[in-house]
Amino acid sequence: MPGADKETELSERIEAFLSELKRCGSGAGSLRGSAETARETTSLLRRITAQARWSNAGDLMEIIRKEGRRMTAGQPSETTVGNMVRRVLKIIREEYARSRGSTEEADQQESLHKLLTSGGSSEDNFRQHFTHLKANVIEAINELLTELEGTTDNISMQALEHIHSNEVIMTIGRSRTVEAFLKDAARKRKFHVIVAECAPFCQGHEMATSLSKEDIETTVIPDAAIFAVMSRVNKVIIGTQTVLANGGLRAVNGTHTLALAAKHHSTPLIVCAPMFKLSPQFPNEEDTFHKFVSPHEVLPFTEGEILSKVNAHCPVFDYVPPELITLFISNIGGNAPSYIYRLMSELYHPEDHEL
Amino acid sequence: MADSDGRQVDGVNHATDKDVKLQEIALAKNEGKELTKEEKQRLRKEKKQHKKNKKDDKGPPEKEKEKEKASVPAPSKPATQSPAHKAAPAPVHASESAAAAEKPAKSKAELRAERRARQDSERTSKQGKKEGGQQSASSKPKATPNELQPVVKRLPEHVQVDDPAALKKLAKKLERQQVPLRSDYGYKVSLFSHLHQYSRKSPPTLQISIPATVIHPSIVRLGLQYSQGIIAGSNARSVALLHTFKQVIQDYSTPPNEELSRDLVNKLSPYISFLSQCRPLSASMGNAIKYIKKEISNIPSQCKEEEAKGKLQACIDSYINEKIILASEAISKYAIEKISDGDVILVYGCSSLVNHILCKAFEKQRKFRVIVVDSRPRLEGREALRRLVKKGIRCTYVLISALSYILPEVSKVFLGAHALLANGYVMSRVGTSQIALVAKAYNVPVLVCCETYKFCERVQTDSFVSNELDDPDDLIVTRNGKSHLENWQTVKSLGLLNLVYDVTPPDFVDLVITDLGMIPCTSVPVVLRVKNVDQ
Numbered sequence: 030m031p032g033a034d035k036e037t038e039l040s041e042r043i044e045a046f047l048s049e050l051k052r053c054g055s056g057a058g059s060l061r062g063s064a065e066t067a068r069e070t071t072s073l074l075r076r077i078t079a080q081a082r083w084s085n086a087g088d089l090m091e092i093i094r095k096e097g098r099r100m101t102a103g104q105p106s107e108t109t110v111g112n113m114v115r116r117v118l119k120i121i122r123e124e125y126a127r128s129r130g131s132t133e134e135a136d137q138q139e140s141l142h143k144l145l146t147s148g149g150s151s152e153d154n155f156r157q158h159f160t161h162l163k164a165n166v167i168e169a170i171n172e173l174l175t176e177l178e179g180t181t182d183n184i185s186m187q188a189l190e191h192i193h194s195n196e197v198i199m200t201i202g203r204s205r206t207v208e209a210f211l212k213d214a215a216r217k218r219k220f221h222v223i224v225a226e227c228a229p230f231c232q233g234h235e236m237a238t239s240l241s242k243e244d245i246e247t248t249v250i251p252d253a254a255i256f257a258v259m260s261r262v263n264k265v266i267i268g269t270q271t272v273l274a275n276g277g278l279r280a281v282n283g284t285h286t287l288a289l290a291a292k293h294h295s296t297p298l299i300v301c302a303p304m305f306k307l308s309p310q311f312p313n314e315e316d317t318f319h320k321f322v323s324p325h326e327v328l329p330f331t332e333g334e335i336l337s338k339v340n341a342h343c344p345v346f347d348y349v350p351p352e353l354i355t356l357f358i359s360n361i362g363g364n365a366p367s368y369i370y371r372l373m374s375e376l377y378h379p380e381d382h383e384l
Numbered sequence: 385m386a387d388s389d390g391r392q393v394d395g396v397n398h399a400t401d402k403d404v405k406l407q408e409i410a411l412a413k414n415e416g417k418e419l420t421k422e423e424k425q426r427l428r429k430e431k432k433q434h435k436k437n438k439k440d441d442k443g444p445p446e447k448e449k450e451k452e453k454a455s456v457p458a459p460s461k462p463a464t465q466s467p468a469h470k471a472a473p474a475p476v477h478a479s480e481s482a483a484a485a486e487k488p489a490k491s492k493a494e495l496r497a498e499r500r501a502r503q504d505s506e507r508t509s510k511q512g513k514k515e516g517g518q519q520s521a522s523s524k525p526k527a528t529p530n531e532l533q534p535v536v537k538r539l540p541e542h543v544q545v546d547d548p549a550a551l552k553k554l555a556k557k558l559e560r561q562q563v564p565l566r567s568d569y570g571y572k573v574s575l576f577s578h579l580h581q582y583s584r585k586s587p588p589t590l591q592i593s594i595p596a597t598v599i600h601p602s603i604v605r606l607g608l609q610y611s612q613g614i615i616a617g618s619n620a621r622s623v624a625l626l627h628t629f630k631q632v633i634q635d636y637s638t639p640p641n642e643e644l645s646r647d648l649v650n651k652l653s654p655y656i657s658f659l660s661q662c663r664p665l666s667a668s669m670g671n672a673i674k675y676i677k678k679e680i681s682n683i684p685s686q687c688k689e690e691e692a693k694g695k696l697q698a699c700i701d702s703y704i705n706e707k708i709i710l711a712s713e714a715i716s717k718y719a720i721e722k723i724s725d726g727d728v729i730l731v732y733g734c735s736s737l738v739n740h741i742l743c744k745a746f747e748k749q750r751k752f753r754v755i756v757v758d759s760r761p762r763l764e765g766r767e768a769l770r771r772l773v774k775k776g777i778r779c780t781y782v783l784i785s786a787l788s789y790i791l792p793e794v795s796k797v798f799l800g801a802h803a804l805l806a807n808g809y810v811m812s813r814v815g816t817s818q819i820a821l822v823a824k825a826y827n828v829p830v831l832v833c834c835e836t837y838k839f840c841e842r843v844q845t846d847s848f849v850s851n852e853l854d855d856p857d858d859l860i861v862t863r864n865g866k867s868h869l870e871n872w873q874t875v876k877s878l879g880l881l882n883l884v885y886d887v888t889p890p891d892f893v894d895l896v897i898t899d900l901g902m903i904p905c906t907s908v909p910v911v912l913r914v915k916n917v918d919q
Contacts, residue, residue, distance in 0.1 A: 057623050147750040228760045231861050234868040241878035248573050248879045249859060252785045253759035253815030257886035261575060283785035286818055319789065328781055332766060335773045340780040344789045346450050371624065 036228070039080045043096060048072050050104040062205050063109045063270070067177055067305045070100065070113040075170045077237045078117075078163065080330075084160060085154035086125040090118055097384050106346070108271045108279075108308040111384060115309070115377045120169045121155075122378055129160040170314040175362070180303035181206055183360035185213035190360070191299065194262045196220040199255075202281040203232035203267020206301045212243050221246045223262065225255050228285050229326040229343065252283050259290040266299045269349075272307045274373055275367030276351030279318070282344050288353035297355040304359050309373055310349050321347045394447075416654065425795035426503065433506055479491070480733045515862040543850050546578045559652035560662070562589035562598040565662045570856050573879045580664070581853040587611050588661050602631045603655045610632035616764075616822075618680070618802045618838065619708055619736050622668045625659070626700050629676060633696050637689070644692050645683045652677070664852050665841040667811070673705060707837040711899035712737055715833055716744040718897050722831060727752040728795045732784075733813045734764040735800025737833050742798075743775050753778040755790055759815045761858040784815050791826045801834040801895075805911060808841040810834075812884045820892035829894045832905070835836035836898050839912050847886040856880035 046069060077096060085090040091155060097114030104110065164216070184206055189342045192198065192214040200207055200222065211222060222245055226233035233249060241247040252260060271279040276299060278284065312318060324341035351366035364372065485711065544550035545568070558565050569583035585639065589608050606628045609615040615624050629652070638644045656673060659665065665673070679699045683692045696739045719741045723729065729752055731738050742754060754777055758765025774778050782790050797819060803811040809818070810832050820830050844850055859871045872878050890905035900911060 040596055172464055226760070226859070228785055231863060231868075234861070237878060238868050238872075238875065241605055241875045244877055246877045246879075248881050249857060250881045250883070251760050251814075252783070253813075253818060254881065254883045254886070256818040258575075258881075260846050261848070282786075282789065285788035286785070286822055289821055290818065293821060325781055328766075335770055338773050338779070339769060340778065342782050342786060342790065344786050347785075349787050 035080045036082075037225060039076065042073065042076065043099075045097070046070075047100060047103045050100060050107060050110065053104065053107070063107070063306060064177065064205065064303070066107055067109045067113050068174065069384035070110050071170060071174050071177060074113065074117045075167060075174070075376045078166055079198065081212070085156050086121055086159045090121055090155060093117060094384055099194070104339065106270075108310065109305055112305055112308055112377075115381045116173060117170060118381045119376065119378050120173065121166055124162060124165045124169055125157075125159070127172055128162055128165070129157065132141065134199055150234070177303075177305060180305070180360040181209050184301055184358055185209045187358055187363065188214035188222065189217060191266075192218055192220060192264070194218045194220060196260055197223065198257070199223045199225065199262040199265045199287070200224040200236070200267055201233065201255075201283055201287050202230075204301070205235040206303065207266055207268045208236060208239060210301050211240060215240075215243055215245045219246075221248070221304065221352060223248045223250055223258060225250055225283065225287065227281055230251055232281075237379075252286075254294075255283075255287055256290045257295065259294050262291075262294070262296055262301060264297055265291045266301060269300055269302050269306065270346060271310070272300070272302050272357070273367060274307075274309050274311050276357075276369040277312055277353065278349040278354065279312070279346050282347045285347040285349050285353075288349045292353050293329060298353060299356045299358060300354055304361060304372070307359075307369065307373055307376060309377055313347055318346070318348065385809055388703075409852055416906055418451075421429045422545075429503055429506055430499070431833070433502060440522055463476065472868075490528050506695045512863055516610075522726070537785050540850075542580055542660065545580055558657060561657055563654050563658045563661060564588050567731050568724050571871060571879050572853070573881050574879070575848060579851060579853050581856065582611070583857065584612060584855045585857075589656070599658050600628075600632050600635065600655065602628045603658060603873070605660050608661065608850045611662040617734065617736055618666050618668045619835075621666055622672050622837075623704060623708060624671055625669050626676075626704055633693055636693070643685055643686070644689060645681050645685065648680050649677055650679075662850045667842070668838045671732070671837050672703065677699065683783060690741075711835040712740050714899040715835065716741045718902055719831070719833060720745045720748060720750070720786070722796070722895075723750050723752055725751040726795075727769075728818070729753070729757065730755045730757060730794045730828075731768065732757045732765070732797075732816060732819050733759070734763075734768040735833070737835070738798045739768055739771050741833060742777060744771060746775055746777050747861075747864055753780070755780045755781055755782065755794060757784050757787060757815075758782040759818065760829070760861070781820055784818065787819065787822050791822055792829060794826075794828050797823045799830065799832050799888075801832050802840060802885060803842075804832075804834050804896065804905075804908050805844055806839075806841050806909045807845070808908055809844055810888040810890070810893060810905065811844070811885050812888065814886045817847075817886045817892070820872040820888045824892050830892060831895045831897060833887075833897045836900055836911060836915065839908055839915070841912060844887055847883065852884040854882040854884050856882050 036247075049069075050066075074093060074096075077093060078089060081089070081092050083092060093114060097118075099110065100114070101108075101111045136368040188210045196218075198211070198220060200211075201224070214220070222239045222240055224233040224240070224247060224248055226237075227249070237247045237249045244360075267280060267284060267287070269278045269280040269284075273279060288298055291295075322343050322345055324343045327343045328339065330335060330336065351369075354366045355365060356365045357369065361372075401747070541550060541554050554655055555565055566580075566582055566586075566588045568580060568581050569586065572579075572581050587608055588611060606615075609624070610621065615621055622760075632652070632655065633648070633856055638647060638649060653674075656665075676696075676699075678695060683695065715737060723745045727750075729742070731742070731754060745752065754772055756765045756769045756772070756779055758769075758781065760783070769779055770780055780790070799810075799812060799816055799819065801810050801812045801816075805811060812832075823830050842850070857870075857880075859882055860867055860872070869878075869880065872880055893905045896903050897904055898911070903911065
């Protein structure tokens with residue numbers, strides 16, 4: 030049956046994507062970077078919308094929620110997956126409301142006033158059937174994909190507004206967004222970049238070689254020298270893995286030290302993060318916040334005789350509180366960390382925070 | 385005056401018979417010795433006066449010619465005096481003879497009076513100059529000499545690499561001392577162009593011929609151990625240096641016509657230049673060298689060579705014992721008071737003193753666990769980890785980038801120091817200031833442990849002006865078979881920076897534990913002053 034074939038093909042694709050996600054955590058998968066993950070997730074969700082069997086918006090949301098839960102469980106630290114799922118859910122709600130004729134904006138915020146005036150809860154089970162819903166939703170997801178493809182360019186376009194000539198900029202580890210940002214500025218301005226190598230993965234080395242190929246004066250320093258050279262740095266520009274709901278960051282380990290050093294020297298800390306990294310998570314979930322990889326990166330097996338008597342830790346992420354951040358640069362412009370909660374409410378519906 | 389008397393004595397010697405003559409000669413020798421000391425001073429003053437006269441009236445060259453002519457046929461007087469004082473009487477004789485030639489009419493007594501008057505006037509004029517100079521200089525002879533001495537220090541060579549004149553001077557000095565000059569390696573980051581950057585692959589011993597005649601072989605070995613990083617750590621380097629100097633002193637023999645106190649110091653200079661070419665001297669090594677030089681120059685000249693050598697070796701042994709070994713015992717005693725049961729102590733890198741404290745505390749049955757923080761590229765923390773685990777202490781090991789993750793568990797931070805500067809800043813391994821910064825942010829107390837012999841009078845506010853650059857190739861790492869920085873030299877705009885030290889501001893440090901007690905960071909100049917007064 031063609032329907033069954035489509036279904037099996039769909040589930041195969043979902044399984045393939047899940048295994049990719051599981052592998053990319055250890056760096057062995059083919060998905061490189063959050064942007065690609067976001068794109069893959071969105072295309073997969075589009076495929077689900079197109080090929081799965083559903084009759085009304087509620088069913089579609091159930092399916093997407095279920096698949097979304099599975100995907101986030103595959104790689105919990107890769108928050109872009111969950112973010113894209115929530116974006117698509119919001120798209121579905123919007124399209125449904127548009128088809129129904131009412132504006133979704135009004136029902137967004139839960140205010141005391143609304144609770145009083147509306148009386149009963151708005152029984153909006155999304156059970157109505159609309160013929161053009163599918164097409165509308167797929168079109169909206171295509172728009173989302175276009176937006177995702179343009180995020181890096183949008184951010185790099187703002188580079189010249191923030192970097193002046195003869196500056197010394199510090200960064201840590203490797204972020205494709207920051208790389209594009211600096212390369213764009215280097216076309217017109219001359220400045221110096223100091224890259225902290227971010228042990229034990231030493232991704233800063235790749236970043237430095239790639240920047241120096243564009244004739245940007247680059248220096249690689251070990252992590253221990255961050256505070257020592259900070260007094261000569263004019264700006265710190267970093268990327269991040271996730272932007273949390275309170276405006277804080279979940280970034281590579283070492284970023285918190287960098288942020289503290291910048292604060293001590295009153296150096297502005299600029300975070301280049303596209304909007305799809307914004308996640309409605311808060312940093313108080315102690316056991317799910319940190320991710321650890323094998324400690325042999327830190328203490329190799331050649332140190333055999335002391336290995337069994339020593340605890341070695343290799344955390345991957347660091348929490349940076351919003352007080353240390355000066356500015357967020359995203360594809361929709363620059364924002365202060367205190368504004369992040371507002372942006373979040375525009376992107377996601379409050380009922381989708383918990384998938 | 386003395387000259388005429390001396391001449392008269394000579395005359396008398398010729399007159400009497402042999403026995404008396406011998407006695408008289410002995411007498412003349414003794415008198416001559418005494419006289420020569422006074423005479424020396426007077427002769428010097430007269431020389432100066434003569435130079436002044438020459439300058440003032442642009443003295444006629446005939447005087448010089450006469451001086452030369454007169455000095456060549458030196459009279460018999462010098463025979464009775466010690467050979468070192470030969471030079472002094474000769475020009476005096478010349479001046480005497482010149483004066484005599486010029487004023488043959490004046491009698492000796494008149495000359496005597498003239499000379500005395502001249503000396504007096506010179507003395508007063510000199511004092512007058514001093515008076516005028518006193519206002520400009522900050523030293524006053526009445527106040528204690530240690531108090532406010534003008535700092536006329538030369539800038540050390542190893543922070544003047546960007547000055548071509550200084551480099552030329554160094555090259556000349558090294559050539560004179562027959563010490564090989566080491567060349568810099570690789571592209572230097574522009575902020576640090578005033579510092580040396582050497583490569584471990586080209587040790588300075590490559591250029592030394594075998595056998596090295598000027599440099600003692602144990603010094604060559606020590607230099608190689610320094611440059612290859614085999615001996616690292618401020619205490620280890622100082623102790624190795626002092627042991628090597630003991631060996632050098634053992635093998636030293638005073639050449640004829642030289643004094644041990646002066647010649648040995650001169651012999652040590654090329655060794656020290658060589659060692660600083662291998663690796664810039666640390667503050668502790670600098671203090672040790674100053675101590676040795678002072679001890680050597682304080683050796684009285686009548687001391688026999690064997691006795692002097694034994695004395696010096698005993699001095700070195702007592703220095704090591706007092707300043708390093710006993711100091712670490714005292715510091716451990718103080719520090720153990722600060723360690724309580726259930727503590728989680730964070731240490732950074734490998735500091736011999738901190739390791740010693742922890743081992744002693746463990747022996748005293750304190751219950752604590754240790755977190756060792758390490759950093760690339762030196763990875764010294766692994767050595768500390770091995771030592772602590774061997775003792776049986778429970779340890780955790782992380783890299784410095786995981787500091788924010790591990791710090792909420794920590795109750796105290798113990799840091800070692802390479803030197804304590806006079807403005808309260810702590811100079812230590814790079815990364816120490818970072819640890820202090822983050823510990824301060826988490827409200828964890830930071831204790832620095834440092835012996836007093838590492839206190840130095842320099843002041844510094846940042847880690848740039850005076851630092852050490854290690855081999856930049858150390859930063860290259862191979863992961864998953866790929867090493868991105870392998871060809872960093874070929875890329876024009878890429879630089880690698882491998883700093884060795886950094887300075888921690890005193891507001892990050894809560895307490896400094898020294899062998900004199902527990903002091904705040906800002907009391908370092910007080911300790912320095914007390915030490916100087918003692919010495």
